[in-house]
Amino acid sequence: MNAFTEKVNKIDRRDAKLGMAHFYVAFIGLFLGGMAGLLQTLVRSGQFTLPAGIGYYQLLTLHGVVLALVMTTFFIMGFQFMAVSRTAGTLTNKQRKTAWVGFWLMTIGTVMAAVMILLSEASVLYTFYAPLQAHALFYVGLTLVIVGSWTGGGAIIMAYVGWRKKHPGQPSPLLTFMALVNTLMWIVATIGVASTVLFQLLPWSLGLVERVDVAISRTLFWYFGHPLVYFWLLPAYMAWYVIVPKIIGGKIFSDSLARLSFILFLLFSIPVGLHHQLVEPGIDPAWKFLQVILTFMVIVPSLMTAFSLFATFETFGRSQGATGLFGWLKKLPWGDARFLIPFIGMLSFIPGGAGGIINASNQMNQVVHNTIWVTGHFHLTVATAVILTFFGISYWLIPHLTGRILTKAMNKLAILQGILWAIGMTFMSGAMHAAGLLGAPRRSAFSEYGGAAQAAEWIPYQIAQAVGGSILFIAIILVIYIFINLAFFAPKGEEEFPVGEAANTAEKAPMILENWKLWLGIVVLLIAFAYTIPFIDLIENAPIGSKGYKLW
Amino acid sequence: MHIHKFEKIWLIFGVATLLVFLSVIGVSAFYLGNQPPSCLATINPEQVDTQAPFDKPGLNKVEGKEWDYELVFVASAFNYTPGEVEVPLGAKVKVLATTKDVVHGFNVAGTNINMMLEPGYISEFVTTFDKPGEFLIVCNEYCGAGHHLMSSMIKVVE
Numbered sequence: 001m002n003a004f005t006e007k008v009n010k011i012d013r014r015d016a017k018l019g020m021a022h023f024y025v026a027f028i029g030l031f032l033g034g035m036a037g038l039l040q041t042l043v044r045s046g047q048f049t050l051p052a053g054i055g056y057y058q059l060l061t062l063h064g065v066v067l068a069l070v071m072t073t074f075f076i077m078g079f080q081f082m083a084v085s086r087t088a089g090t091l092t093n094k095q096r097k098t099a100w101v102g103f104w105l106m107t108i109g110t111v112m113a114a115v116m117i118l119l120s121e122a123s124v125l126y127t128f129y130a131p132l133q134a135h136a137l138f139y140v141g142l143t144l145v146i147v148g149s150w151t152g153g154g155a156i157i158m159a160y161v162g163w164r165k166k167h168p169g170q171p172s173p174l175l176t177f178m179a180l181v182n183t184l185m186w187i188v189a190t191i192g193v194a195s196t197v198l199f200q201l202l203p204w205s206l207g208l209v210e211r212v213d214v215a216i217s218r219t220l221f222w223y224f225g226h227p228l229v230y231f232w233l234l235p236a237y238m239a240w241y242v243i244v245p246k247i248i249g250g251k252i253f254s255d256s257l258a259r260l261s262f263i264l265f266l267l268f269s270i271p272v273g274l275h276h277q278l279v280e281p282g283i284d285p286a287w288k289f290l291q292v293i294l295t296f297m298v299i300v301p302s303l304m305t306a307f308s309l310f311a312t313f314e315t316f317g318r319s320q321g322a323t324g325l326f327g328w329l330k331k332l333p334w335g336d337a338r339f340l341i342p343f344i345g346m347l348s349f350i351p352g353g354a355g356g357i358i359n360a361s362n363q364m365n366q367v368v369h370n371t372i373w374v375t376g377h378f379h380l381t382v383a384t385a386v387i388l389t390f391f392g393i394s395y396w397l398i399p400h401l402t403g404r405i406l407t408k409a410m411n412k413l414a415i416l417q418g419i420l421w422a423i424g425m426t427f428m429s430g431a432m433h434a435a436g437l438l439g440a441p442r443r444s445a446f447s448e449y450g451g452a453a454q455a456a457e458w459i460p461y462q463i464a465q466a467v468g469g470s471i472l473f474i475a476i477i478l479v480i481y482i483f484i485n486l487a488f489f490a491p492k493g494e495e496e497f498p499v500g501e502a503a504n505t506a507e508k509a510p511m512i513l514e515n516w517k518l519w520l521g522i523v524v525l526l527i528a529f530a531y532t533i534p535f536i537d538l539i540e541n542a543p544i545g546s547k548g549y550k551l552w
Numbered sequence: 553m554h555i556h557k558f559e560k561i562w563l564i565f566g567v568a569t570l571l572v573f574l575s576v577i578g579v580s581a582f583y584l585g586n587q588p589p590s591c592l593a594t595i596n597p598e599q600v601d602t603q604a605p606f607d608k609p610g611l612n613k614v615e616g617k618e619w620d621y622e623l624v625f626v627a628s629a630f631n632y633t634p635g636e637v638e639v640p641l642g643a644k645v646k647v648l649a650t651t652k653d654v655v656h657g658f659n660v661a662g663t664n665i666n667m668m669l670e671p672g673y674i675s676e677f678v679t680t681f682d683k684p685g686e687f688l689i690v691c692n693e694y695c696g697a698g699h700h701l702m703s704s705m706i707k708v709v710e
Contacts, residue, residue, distance in 0.1 A: 055697065056700075057694065057696075057697065057699070060694075123697075125694050129654075129655050129693075129694075131653070131654050131655075131671060132654050132655075132694075132695070132696065214655065214670050214671055214672065215670055215672070215673065218655075218670075253556075254554070254555075254556070256553045256554070257553070257555065257559075260553065277668075278588040279588050279589050279666055279667045279668050279675075280589075280590075280667075280668045280670060280673075280675075281589065281590065281591045281592070281593075281667070281668070281669075281670060281673035281674060281675045282590075282591075282592060282594070282670065282673045283590055284590060284592070285581065285587040285588060285590040288588060288590065289577075289578065289581055289582075292574075292577070293574055296570055296573070296574060299566065299570050300563070300566070300567060300570075303562065303563060303566040304559070304563065307558075307559050307562050307563075308559075311556070311558075311559070357573075361573075361577050362577060362581055362586075362587070362588050363577060363580055363581070363586050363588070365588065366588055366589075366664050366666045367664060367666070369659075369666050369692075370657050370659065370666070370668075370692035370693055371659070371666075371692060438661065438662070439659060439660075439661025439662055439688070439690065440661075441657065441659065441690045441691070441692035441700075442692065443692075443693075443694045443699070444690075444692075444694075444699060444700040445699070445700040446700070447700035447701060447703075449688055449690060449703045450703060450705075452686070452688040452703070452705065453686060454661045454662060454686070454687070454688045455661075455688060455690075504554070507553075507554055509553075510553055537592075541592065541594060542594075542672070543594035543595065543596065543597070543671075543672025543673065544596055544597070544598070544672060545672075546597065546654075546671045546672065549629070549653055549654050549696070551629050551630075551653075551654060551695060551696025551697060551698075552696050552697045
């Protein structure tokens with residue numbers, strides 16, 4: 001490698017610092033949230049009670065907020081900055097400064113929300129459904145996290161615009177394009193949660209208004225709540241589409257199709273929130289069904305993604321001389337944690353996605369809604385498919401940023417971590433799915449429900465969840481150990497930031513894919529179509545609002 | 553944009569499957585009437601106890617409706633009224649429920665009765681109890697410190 005490409009391929013030290021700041025917060029969050037998760041599964045086994053003073057629901061709030069909102073957002077922002085810096089060039093001073101402002105806003109917000117949870121002023125879970133009312137500072141903290149993410153998103157948009165100006169008529173680098181799509185989706189989606197927090201919950205918790213409209217608040221939350229899961233998923237897809245092919249030594253199946261699938265996610269991630277509200281009163285079933293249809297549109301880019309990934313794997317295997325129908329599987333680098341860990345994530349997304357189809361179907365939802373099946377579902381999707389991919393990214397990105405290398409010993413440990421995760425999650429998520437089908441509720445402490453026979457059937461599954469949770473916590477300790485090693489102790493060296501190339505470099509991606517007026521215009525139309533009438537109905541028929549309750 | 557032949561086949565197959573699936577749930581919802589609970593009626597949550605039908609929680613026989621009984625529940629932190637109720641086997645029942653305070657769940661384990669109770673709204677679902685036995689009602693939406701203690705029981709008897 002000559003000096004020039006080395007310079008281009010290595011992330012600038014100042015940008016690396018920005019990335020690492022995000023990852024420190026993310027991994028501290030992982031440890032705290034993982035610890036809370038372990039304790040929850042132990043409590044729910046019925047064999048363990050929390051030491052004096054800690055509430056189960058306080059712990060559950062911490063688990064949800066720290067993992068679903070904080071850990072993910074920090075990791076994603078950090079990863080997207082690094083992806084942009086690597087593929088569209090080092091951030092300008094202005095862009096980097098903006099990103100740092102975003103980081104500090106998010107960090108201050110996180111600390112505020114966490115302190116309120118620890119003081120038992122905000123045991124409202126991460127969905128904070130009114131009329132349970134948390135301390136105003138909890139809502140202020142969450143607002144700062146969102147505003148901080150908008151600021152960081154602004155830096156990504158600036159970097160994208162800067163690149164396009166310098167390269168007129170050219171499609172943007174694939175990773176930068178993908179980071180931009182996810183950023184735009186996030187900004188449009190968070191308008192919903194920001195609206196309910198700023199205009200409803202915050203004034204209400206401050207006592208400026210007495211009552212809050214519960215149904216509207218929930219609908220605004222879920223306008224945000226479903227795209228939130230795609231905000232988690234798309235960075236994993238960035239790794240699957242662009243980074244994993246390079247790690248195995250193959251090519252990206254098709255650059256244009258990867259972009260098209262991201263555009264489809266942008267269009268169909270948002271106008272779908274009502275499928276979380278299928279069994280709620282006050283919303284017409286026809287509008288629920290319409291959003292069910294829109295929800296299922298994301299199956300199309302998901303199928304495209306599955307095809308592309310396995311086409312890449314098979315093409316690579318055959319290029320290495322593989323024969324027979326499945327001979328190419330043997331050629332994949334199973335001993336490389338950077339490949340194996342995201343691959344386990346991809347596999348878990350198959351049952352995860354199938355479960356999602358069940359959840360969003362209006363009749364089957366009635367069987368599983370708010371049972372622990374749902375918890376099992378998103379521990380397969382976000383807490384396995386997405387998180388394992390994030391770990392897989394960390395195992396090369398952290399040393400790349402700190403100027404160290406992933407040693408053979410750490411690679412082995414990382415593989416062990418991935419296998420432990422798969423085993424632990426099979427127990428935990430499998431038992432959750434099974435107990436959920438029997439009716440066991442999610443978000444509940446241990447209870448025998450007055451000795452009811454049905455509740456007694458759930459307990460063996462809850463013990464299995466605790467076994468799985470314990471194995472997962474061991475895996476988390478390994479992740480933290482590897483992270484600390486890669487950040488501070490691994491030998492100095494050059495770890496590659498892998499970025500794949502398209503199989504067919506002659507084919508230029510159509511420029512219409514970068515026409516944001518068009519795509520954002522369709523996004524707005526789809527949202528208006530899916531939500532205008534349900535919102536008018538909710539406002540016109542609104543019952544008297546609710547006063548706040550603090551029932552913990 | 554070039555699309556590989558196999559990918560075209562895969563996508564056509566996938567999209568066709570999706571259309572069949574959506575048609576099935578659509579027909580089930582709109583033709584067979586299997587809609588999720590979506591009652592549009594509202595109520596003042598602070599005056600639930602004085603308003604019909606919630607002034608008479610429990611199983612009430614009704615005449616001249618598509619269902620034989622109305623089974624009325626009032627939820628509040630952290631209990632349901634009634635705390636236990638008997639329903640005759642085979643009865644066609646409209647379950648009506650609402651909450652006096654925060655959001656609660658209403659899930660009758662082992663059945664398809666599963667709905668959210670939100671302050672200000674009435675939730676309802678029509679069903680036939682055609683299996684004898686004891687069916688536990690659990691609150692499946694977090695409502696506060698006693699959430700996991702909130703339950704009731706439907707006994708379907710001959």
